[in-house]
Amino acid sequence: MAAKTQPARGMRDFLPSELRKREYVIRVIKEVYERYGFEPLETPAVENIETLMGKYGEEGNRLIFKILKRGEHEKTGEADLALRYDLTVPLARVVAEYGDKLPKFFKRYQIQPVWRADRPARGRYREFYQCDVDCTGTRSPVAEAEIIAAASEVLRTLGFDNFTIRLNHRQVLAGVLEAAGIAADKQGDALVAIDKLDKIGREGVAREFEARGIGADGGGKLLDFFEKLPELEHAAEFVAEGEGEVSQAVAYNRAALGRLVEFVGGHDAGALGIENLRQIVEYAEAYGVADRIKIDPSIARGLSYYTGAIMEIGVPDLAGSLGGGGRYDNLVGMFSGKEITACGFSLGLERIVLIMSERGMFPENLGRASADVLVTVWNEESVKDSLAFAAELRRSAPGLRVDVYPDADKLGKQLKYASALGVPFVVVIGDDERARGEVAVKDMKTGEQRTLKREEVAAALAEARP
RNA sequence: UUGGCCGUAGCUUCAAAUGGUAGAGCGCUGCACUGUGAAUGCAGAACGUUGCGGGUUCGAAUCCCGUCGGCCGACCCA
Numbered sequence: 007m008a009a010k011t012q013p014a015r016g017m018r019d020f021l022p023s024e025l026r027k028r029e030y031v032i033r034v035i036k037e038v039y040e041r042y043g044f045e046p047l048e049t050p051a052v053e054n055i056e057t058l059m060g061k062y063g064e065e066g067n068r069l070i071f072k073i074l075k076r077g078e079h080e081k082t083g084e085a086d087l088a089l090r091y092d093l094t095v096p097l098a099r100v101v102a103e104y105g106d107k108l109p110k111f112f113k114r115y116q117i118q119p120v121w122r123a124d125r126p127a128r129g130r131y132r133e134f135y136q137c138d139v140d141c142t143g144t145r146s147p148v149a150e151a152e153i154i155a156a157a158s159e160v161l162r163t164l165g166f167d168n169f170t171i172r173l174n175h176r177q178v179l180a181g182v183l184e185a186a187g188i189a190a191d192k193q194g195d196a197l198v199a200i201d202k203l204d205k206i207g208r209e210g211v212a213r214e215f216e217a218r219g220i221g222a223d224g225g226g227k228l229l230d231f232f233e234k235l236p237e238l239e240h241a242a243e244f245v246a247e248g249e250g251e252v253s254q255a256v257a258y259n260r261a262a263l264g265r266l267v268e269f270v271g272g273h274d275a276g277a278l279g280i281e282n283l284r285q286i287v288e289y290a291e292a293y294g295v296a297d298r299i300k301i302d303p304s305i306a307r308g309l310s311y312y313t314g315a316i317m318e319i320g321v322p323d324l325a326g327s328l329g330g331g332g333r334y335d336n337l338v339g340m341f342s343g344k345e346i347t348a349c350g351f352s353l354g355l356e357r358i359v360l361i362m363s364e365r366g367m368f369p370e371n372l373g374r375a376s377a378d379v380l381v382t383v384w385n386e387e388s389v390k391d392s393l394a395f396a397a398e399l400r401r402s403a404p405g406l407r408v409d410v411y412p413d414a415d416k417l418g419k420q421l422k423y424a425s426a427l428g429v430p431f432v433v434v435i436g437d438d439e440r441a442r443g444e445v446a447v448k449d450m451k452t453g454e455q456r457t458l459k460r461e462e463v464a465a466a467l468a469e470a471r472p
Numbered sequence: 473u474u475g476g477c478c479g480u481a482g483c484u485u486c487a488a489a490u491g492g493u494a495g496a497g498c499g500c501u502g503c504a505c506u507g508u509g510a511a512u513g514c515a516g517a518a519c520g521u522u523g524c525g526g527g528u529u530c531g532a533a534u535c536c537c538g539u540c541g542g543c544c545g546a547c548c549c550a
Contacts, residue, residue: 012540012541015540015541065547065548065549066548066549068473069548069549092550120550122549122550124548124549125473125548126542127543127544127545128543128544129550130548130549130550131550134550135550136550137550198547307549308548308549309549325545326548326549326550327549327550328550329550330549330550352550353550354549354550355550356550357550358550382508384507416506416507416508417506417507417508417509418505418506418507418508418509419509420508420509421508421509421510422508422509422510423509424509425509425510426509426510432508432509434507434508436507437507438507446507446508448508448509450509450510453508453509453510455508
């Protein structure tokens with residue numbers, strides 16, 4: 007009976023071709039983040055369990071992978087450690103721990119796996135990589151604008167052109183719900199229902215409200231507000247045409263902000279939130295990324311540590327999001343007692359890779375063979391000579407990827423192997439060639455074969471390489 | 473945490489009428505071609521504990537239960 011060799015549920019092995027894609031995306035992300043002045047950080051996979059508990063909300067608590075106490079305490083079934091659930095809470099812990107040693111504005115990026123005991127689905131795994139950028143120590147909307155700009159640039163560099171950054175604000179959300187007269191304990195339910203408006207329509211949402219015990223008057227007000235938002239699209243189109251300078255997205259956002267002011271009215275925190283959003287959009291305009299932003303009062307985000315702006319990046323062909331983030335001004339304070347404000351954004355590596363794979367967005371050369379040339383072996387006696395020649399090639403042609411066939415198989419087999427791997431050139435050193443100080447170089451694509459002096463091969467191959 | 477669909481050789485949106493003997497293609501290995509791959513021909517292997525475990529039946533790939541894995545949707549998220 008063969009042992010089970012599949013990885014654990016929701017976990018994956020990455021074979022070379024998949025890993026090449028992942029590494030390509032990670033490289034782009036690092037390059038972009040570095041260009042915005044973010045610095046790298048890594049933290050342990052495991053955190054003390056109390057570091058994580060109570061930071062993510064009820065659902066989050068449930069999905070944390072807990073680690074049982076070891077040794078004789080294992081029997082108690084008690085957990086004292088846990089795998090990190092995201093990179094934001096570990097950052098907050100780091101800032102609380104090293105606060106005065108870090109720059110006043112700590113801008114860091116972090117690309118590491120996180121673990122969630124969720125049910126796997128399309129683009130969702132139990133172990134996955136988050137690519138975070140965060141900035142601590144400032145309340146300025148410049149931070150939001152900057153992380154939005156950086157994330158946008160990552161996606162643009164990778165070749166995405168149809169993503170949308172939906173932007174909302176916790177305080178604005180609270181203001182809207184309060185203005186509609188939704189009871190405090192029903193606000194979460196109300197948001198879940200409202201979120202389905204475009205799928206199930208006004209009546210469907212009204213039914214959901216009823217099922218969740220949300221009054222018809224409050225629910226009705228809320229519906230009126232959200233139902234009228236799409237109308238702004240048309241108005242925005244009109245405005246954009248009239249003004250020329252203003253993109254449709256910018257016009258829409260201005261209209262949406264205006265509508266929010268009308269609805270939220272005198273709610274103080276809500277009004278401040280709206281003003282905050284207005285500034286973020288304005289700064290994003292200055293950064294040249296405002297046309298990707300869409301104010302969307304319906305996004306909520308489940309993580310409980312957000313206090314201000316919240317955002318999500320999405321593309322049409324993925325139900326979930328490619329990334330999300332927001333401002334969390336008292337998370338660091340939960341560790342140190344000292345309030346340090348912060349705001350950040352996280353891109354999901356596997357979702358980016360998923361969409362890019364489906365759309366064929368990866369560069370061609372990622373799929374190329376593992377080597378540029380395969381040196382064959384003639385027989386057991388000549389193995390050392392093949393090794394020596396391979397070493398010679400690697401030395402004289404920097405960057406050339408040289409593979410050596412390990413067994414003294416028949417030449418036909420060795421060529422077949424090279425062919426199966428897609429290696430473009432094969433070197434054959436038979437007794438005749440060796441006697442003359444030559445090797446045969448076969449071009450596997452054309453089938454042509456040339457006999458060259460050993461010392462000429464490196465230059466010839468370097469030239470032939472794409 | 474919840475509902476639907478699915479699981480057959482290494483691979484395939486595979487086949488096997490309503491329970492009655494498991495088939496094909498590709499691939500693989502060898503030979504024609506013991507100094508040349510991707511072509512062609514011939515031969516061959518493993519022909520598959522029909523995901524796994526149990527049940528119903530004279531008899532199960534097929535029906536039932538459980539379990540594992542995958543896909544889709546709800547909820548949640550990256």
